Amino acid sequence: MVMLDKPKRRAAQSSVPAFDPVERVTVTEQVYRRLKDGLMTGRFAPGQKVAIRGLADALGASPMPIREALHRLQAEGAIEITQTGRIRIVSLTLEQLRDVRDARMALEGMLGERAAARVTSDDMAEIVAAYEAMETSVGSGDREGYLASNFAFHRRIYFVADCRITQRVVESLWLLMGPCFFLLTPDGSHLARSMEAHRAIRDALAAGDGPAARAAVCDDIMQAAASLSLLLAKTKEG
Amino acid sequence: MVMLDKPKRRAAQSSVPAFDPVERVTVTEQVYRRLKDGLMTGRFAPGQKVAIRGLADALGASPMPIREALHRLQAEGAIEITQTGRIRIVSLTLEQLRDVRDARMALEGMLGERAAARVTSDDMAEIVAAYEAMETSVGSGDREGYLASNFAFHRRIYFVADCRITQRVVESLWLLMGPCFFLLTPDGSHLARSMEAHRAIRDALAAGDGPAARAAVCDDIMQAAASLSLLLAKTKEG
DNA sequence: TGATGTGATTTGTGATCACAAAATGAGACA
DNA sequence: TGTCTCATTTTGTGATCACAAATCACATCA
Secondary structure (H helix, E strand, O other), X not given: OOOOOXXXXXOOOOOOOOOOOOOOOOHHHHHHHHHHHHHHOOOOOOOOEEOHHHHHHHHOOOHHHXXXXXXXXXXXXXXXXXXXXXXXXXXXXXXXXXXXXXXXXXXXXXXXXXXXXXXXXXXXXXXHHHHHHHHXXXXXXXXXXXXXXXXXXXXXXXXXXXXXXHHHHHHHHHHHHHHHHHHOOOOOHHHHHHHHHHHHHHHHHHHOOHHHHHHHHHHHHHHHHHHHHHHHHHHHHO | OOOOOOOOOOOOOOOOOOOOOOOOOOHHHHHHHHHHHHHXXXXXXXXXXXXXXXXXXXXXXXXXHHHHHHHHHHHOOOEEEOOOOOEEEOOOOHHHHHHHHHHHHHHHHXXXXXXXXXXXXXXXXXXXXXXXXXXXXXXXXXXXXXXXHHHHHHHHHHHHHOOHHHHHHHHHHHHHHHHXXXXXXXXXXXXXXXXXXXXXXXXXXXXXXXXXXXXXXXXXXXXXHHHHHHHHHHHHHO
């Protein structure tokens, strides 16, 4: 039962350099990425209404790919469709934020612990670089820069853990919190407070200490959730 | 800053009976549910190719809603789009199955522990009913019945935990394992083996013992993953 | 002044069609 | 017999259009 199929690709006959296959990128895919990025960097307000045709004009595409991208985001829970079919950005309740926090601690704690046992010096170099980028962003009060490097920091760690499916799930949880970043003022107090946990994560990984990494990741998540809860509570009552 | 908007719905002036709002169910939504159900009950083989127009004929719908439903499933990871755009059911590798298993233990363990602290006698009645339905299905070797009542059993427990977002994530992880059930023969040995853990879950919940519930849920997941791994390994090499 | 009904506009949905690219299969040739 | 070539078919994508339902704006009346 071996090799019943013919080989999919014939071997190169003359010497040709190796290439990665070109990326397949449909319009829907581009729209999806742009929207996701917009969500993650807090450019949409929680609860904000969006219209398919409006986004189509803004992005210079026809309504069809917009619709598909929005439905993908709905499947991930980042977008809500009202009972009458209108589309809006989700606005987490405090209960839901706690829910996301607990799920994140369970999953990201596990990834952090695994990462500590697998991290290489190359990985550490990248993680430290992201950490330092975060520090300078905090220093200059650059909210967008902070969000980007914070994302890169965690993403690199979870990549090391080598759990692609769990990582995808974790990133979908991050996506849910994205709109909350809209409320994040760049005054920096929230950002600065997060660096203590980040330092602990970095050090635990460098020491290869799994349990410490898990604890530090959980600290970070708890602290972030507390900050966002405060912001959210203020806008909910206002 | 209170009540700037006028009330969305005016109060009824004459006495009108209370109704649940009519359900909004688009063709896309129906297709999505049918496909999801088919996936969960193992009616698609792992790696199987599907075509939009083929499904459209089979379901009696136009290609458009099929496409959107498939893209939603892709966003959840249940369906894969090849580099040339063809569509197929995902076929988990052993590594990925382990990944799903670990994520499930982290999340479902948490939900089980929470459920133990919140379960009411009404909940227990439903959980026990699902447990008994599972037992009779195992006895008669009814694979579909087993899958349905197993799903109902866990779903009810996670509902009690009252974490809607985590529950959605968990169900998306179940969806990933769905196609593996295609390989499940109804001889019953795998099914019977699972009942020990299910009994432990039931008893821990009845006793309100959180840690025991967590442990039992994890046992169940470990055992199920081991069974599926075996089946999967057999087909991968064959 | 505020509630109510009516028409115009906006909006999401889904069907149809054209298009490009990939898969398929038949036939030619070594 | 196996390999290559080329025409045909299949397939996913995205644009356009018609339709129904929801929303909005405004005139009307109590």
